[in-house]
């Protein structure tokens with residue numbers, strides 16, 4: 074098949090990136106974003122990678138009965154939502170299938186009965202990192218493209234105010250003659266507009282991330298964003314890496330930290346720190362972990378990959394000690410302050426890599442692990458198998474990492490409970506929570 078060639082075929086599976094997959098006569102996979110199993114589609118070849126044909130959807134010949142009118146005009150082009158044009162129950166079924174297939178492939182006998190649905194399917198995120206394209210677009214990337222942005226006129230992921238903020242930000246960009254960053258050439262200045270919201274506090278932090286150099290007309294930026302931003306930062310990412318985190322931060326207006334309330338506790342969040350991006354579902358997640366703990370109060374609770382302290386602080390309750398470990402020193406500073414402001418005296422926090430933690434000082438009976446998508450470092454798995462804490466609650470945003478590590482963890486542990494929660498509607502992402510106890 075040549076680039077641009079059009080073919081008509083049936084979609085018979087969905088991959089972990091949420092793309093429909095069909096096969097050529099010779100058995101080569103053809104992946105098509107914005108399609109689902111059962112559909113017959115016409116698609117054209119745009120790239121070859123890892124033995125797959127990457128296709129662009131040209132038309133849907135036979136639509137799925139689950140296709141609905143998408144709310145957003147950019148659906149079907151923007152990489153922010155893979156599945157907005159499919160009904161929500163169907164999305165949950167697709168996620169359940171993806172997890173259950175991975176569990177089966179890893180030899181795990183447990184299955185997800187039903188995915189716990191999101192509290193809201195629109196405006197559910199508390200953070201968006203809108204990028205600037207080299208032509209001045211402000212928005213999100215097209216699926217599979219690293220330098221093609223969809224210039225968003227609307228977006229239903231964060232809030233109506235965020236769309237108005239983008240409009241005001243564009244006006245500032247024009248007035249201050251901001252030259253957008255070019256990810257290919259590594260030239261230009263404006264890189265990301267990061268908006269974070271406290272869904273339960275009404276606060277909104279805006280950070281304009283640029284390349285190195287003084288921000289033109291900072292007072293105009295603050296004035297343009299007006300009362301829609303309770304905090305405004307200028308952040309500099311002086312590297313060529315396409316990231317929205319800043320290596321230096323200048324507070325232009327408002328309070329330095331964003332506050333959010335989860336499960337009755339208040340958390341301050343540093344502009345660069347990780348925080349669960351769906352506040353309402355973070356509460357459901359915390360309650361699920363509490364349910365898994367049951368009435369067996371932890372003596373020593375080890376909260377690994379603790380971020381700004383979410384799980385440990387919500388679950389510290391009657392525990393004798395809570396020990397949190399996190400690689401990001403800013404987040405650890407926040408975790409310490411968050412524990413104090415929530416009246417806790419039984420917590421300790423350490424800025425360290427989980428894999429370099431010296432367990433000799435700890436005898437945890439309960440360990441919560443919530444690693445990034447890459448999963449656990451092999452040394453962490455080894456240490457868990459040697460130290461054998463009575464129970465582990467494994468919160469995972471990547472079921473494939475969990476399934477991979479299970480091959481080793483299953484030497485000592487059994488899965489007592491396993492559930493999946495939808496923190497990210499319209500995307501193929503899914504959170505799983507497992508209660509592992511010693512065999």
Ligand SMILES: C[S@@+](CC[C@H](N)C(=O)[O-])C[C@H]1O[C@@H](n2cnc3c(N)ncnc32)[C@H](O)[C@@H]1O
Pocket residue numbers: 347348349377378379380381382383384398399400401404425426427428443444445446470
């Ligand atoms: C999925 S987040 C979970 C954060 C926290 N549990 C929460 O719910 O807010 C993963 C966290 O692991 C941290 N992290 C990444 N690699 C790490 C490592 N090797 N050791 C410790 N923490 C790490 C990240 O900075 C991030 O805060």
